[in-house]
Amino acid sequence: MRIRAQENKGRVDVKILIRHDMESGLRKTENGNLVPAWYIHTLKVEAQGTEVFNAQFGPAVSRDPFVNFRYQGAKGDKLIVTWMDTQNDSRRDEVIVS
Amino acid sequence: MGLGLRLGLGLCLGLWLWASAGWVFAQSSTEDITQYRDMLSDSNPAELYIAAGEDKWNTPAGPKKTNLKYCDLGLGAGKLEGAAAQLPRYFKDTDRVQDLESRLMTCLSQLQGISEQSIIDAPFGEGPKKDLNEIVAYVVSRSKGAIIKVSTQHPKEQAIYALGKKAFYTQAGPYDFSCASCHSQDAKRIRLQELPNLTSPAGAAQAWGSWPAYRVSNGEFWTMQHRLNDCLRQQRWPYPVYGSDLTIALSMFMAVNANEGLYQAPGLKR
Amino acid sequence: MDHQRREVMRFASVFGLMASVGLIAPAKAEAWSRAAFAEKSLDAVFRVLGASGAETSSALTFTAPEIAENGAVVPVVVSSSSSAEQIAILVEKNPNPLAAQFFFTARTESFVAARIKMAETSRVYALVKAGGIWTMAVKEIKVTLGGCGG
Numbered sequence: 446m447r448i449r450a451q452e453n454k455g456r457v458d459v460k461i462l463i464r465h466d467m468e469s470g471l472r473k474t475e476n477g478n479l480v481p482a483w484y485i486h487t488l489k490v491e492a493q494g495t496e497v498f499n500a501q502f503g504p505a506v507s508r509d510p511f512v513n514f515r516y517q518g519a520k521g522d523k524l525i526v527t528w529m530d531t532q533n534d535s536r537r538d539e540v541i542v543s
Numbered sequence: 544m545g546l547g548l549r550l551g552l553g554l555c556l557g558l559w560l561w562a563s564a565g566w567v568f569a570q571s572s573t574e575d576i577t578q579y580r581d582m583l584s585d586s587n588p589a590e591l592y593i594a595a596g597e598d599k600w601n602t603p604a605g606p607k608k609t610n611l612k613y614c615d616l617g618l619g620a621g622k623l624e625g626a627a628a629q630l631p632r633y634f635k636d637t638d639r640v641q642d643l644e645s646r647l648m649t650c651l652s653q654l655q656g657i658s659e660q661s662i663i664d665a666p667f668g669e670g671p672k673k674d675l676n677e678i679v680a681y682v683v684s685r686s687k688g689a690i691i692k693v694s695t696q697h698p699k700e701q702a703i704y705a706l707g708k709k710a711f712y713t714q715a716g717p718y719d720f721s722c723a724s725c726h727s728q729d730a731k732r733i734r735l736q737e738l739p740n741l742t743s744p745a746g747a748a749q750a751w752g753s754w755p756a757y758r759v760s761n762g763e764f765w766t767m768q769h770r771l772n773d774c775l776r777q778q779r780w781p782y783p784v785y786g787s788d789l790t791i792a793l794s795m796f797m798a799v800n801a802n803e804g805l806y807q808a809p810g811l812k813r
Numbered sequence: 814m815d816h817q818r819r820e821v822m823r824f825a826s827v828f829g830l831m832a833s834v835g836l837i838a839p840a841k842a843e844a845w846s847r848a849a850f851a852e853k854s855l856d857a858v859f860r861v862l863g864a865s866g867a868e869t870s871s872a873l874t875f876t877a878p879e880i881a882e883n884g885a886v887v888p889v890v891v892s893s894s895s896s897a898e899q900i901a902i903l904v905e906k907n908p909n910p911l912a913a914q915f916f917f918t919a920r921t922e923s924f925v926a927a928r929i930k931m932a933e934t935s936r937v938y939a940l941v942k943a944g945g946i947w948t949m950a951v952k953e954i955k956v957t958l959g960g961c962g963g
Contacts, residue, residue: 447590447591447594449586456922460585460586462586462588462591463591464591464595466762469930471908486845486850487845492920495918495920496918497917497918497920497921498915498916498917498918498921499915499916500913500914500915500916500925500927501845501846501850501913501914501915501916502912502913503850503909503911503912503913504850504909504930505904505907505909505911505912505913506912506913506927506929506930507759507762507885507886507929508588508762508885508886509588509591509762510927510928511586511588511927511928512915512925512926512927513586513924513925513926513927514915514917514921514922514924514925515921515922515924516918516920516921517920517922518920572880575878575879575880576880576882578878579878579880579881579882579888580882582876582877582878582890583886583888583928734957735880735882735957759882759883759885759886760885761885813882813883
């Protein structure tokens with residue numbers, strides 16, 4: 446995961462890029478077999494222990510997903526970004542707002 | 544006439560329309576495509592490859608369990624700032640001109656003990672080529688914003704530039720195609736895709752300076768070796784050996800033509 | 814524009830009727846709502862979200878390219894001058910129209926940028942729920958393919 450979080454005048458701009466294939470379940474291989482669906486369905490962001498952003502994805506979110514949102518916060522806020530996918534994989538990263 | 548109708552006609556009648564009354568359509572479409580690219584230019588997914596490549600650069604790996612901090616890309620051991628913008632170049636230790644990828648193969652082999660043949664033989668995006676992809680992304684990111692400055696001082700640099708020029712203009716294969724068939728005139732396009740004129744400084748700089756790139760069509764990071772391989776496939780030429788002199792020569796031709804241009808890789812492509 | 818307005822009217826009347834006979838369930842936040850993403854028609858997604866009477870609003874800004882060079886990655890930006898609780902992005906001609914939805918708190922700005930897949934040229938709907946009221950914006954995005962990779 447690549448997280449950029451920058452504060453400017455009390456507003457924190459958060460940009461998140463995630464490495465994930467986001468398989469839709471509709472794509473076929475060269476042999477004509479369907480590649481099973483496998484995608485991130487939930488992405489949550491907590492700032493200083495409080496949830497500020499919750500995203501729900503279907504299979505139509507692009508491969509290597511990107512989201513950008515903003516919340517009222519401060520430099521030094523600890524962000525915890527967590528995602529979960531349809532095969533129960535998950536990942537949690539932390540970043541400090543600069 | 545609404546844009547929707549214009550687009551529908553454009554897609555149906557294709558090149559015929561562009562060739563005649565369609566220039567207005569072509570022009571507005573180009574602006575729209577520019578808007579699309581601008582919206583994607585921030586947060587290029589190539590950043591994910593850069594981060595992974597930085598880890599690979601600094602983490603001991605291979606039979607020798609060493610990292611790549613002593614890899615010399617032409618500016619001295621471990622010096623990465625601006626190095627990619629000056630490649631290909633002649634290297635004394637290997638006594639040949641190398642592009643970024645063939646030079647990284649030398650480093651992986653000498654420093655980490657990974658066999659060059661295992662990298663050459665791997666399919667693009669798999670096994671050791673996948674690792675190399677990420678390292679390439681990291682290395683080129685350290686030249687972003689540098690001026691392209693490729694030397695033609697050494698006789699071997701001159702020789703490989705001449706070979707590249709010859710290869711660029713050679714027509715061959717079942718379609719009797721050369722690189723020049725598509726890339727030696729301004730304002731050529733395939734459907735909506737503009738084709739850079741690689742023989743002009745501006746066209747070469749725009750193309751050379753924006754590869755390697757993340758391609759949205761397949762969600763993969765493509766190196767210049769991968770890109771050239773695909774060009775030759777489209778020309779129906781024989782499959783080129785990864786890191787061979789022919790591939791380095793074609794890169795040398797583009798890179799020298801791009802001299803003084805801005806190095807902006809990694810790019811973002813359709 | 815006339816065409817879009819008619820579509821809005823159609824949704825408003827159909828959903829107004831459905832709401833009045835209690836056919837519309839309110840959207841549930843938090844847990845991933847598998848049902849909403851599984852729906853196959855625009856109408857059904859509107860219904861599941863509870864976006865019955867959604868009308869266009871000048872408070873809502875929906876930015877997306879006129880033409881996407883590749884349908885695999887289409888950038889969209891939605892923002893609102895009212896304080897949003899929820900934003901949803903729907904692609905009419907995708908097999909499952911709901912692409913993504915976002916939930917906000919009082920501290921979050923009414924703004925989100927994301928990248929979605931489009932199967933073909935289609936109208937794309939940005940829905941914003943603020944103060945319990947859904948509003949929407951519609952934009953047609955054309956998807957092209959072709960060329961050899963830049």
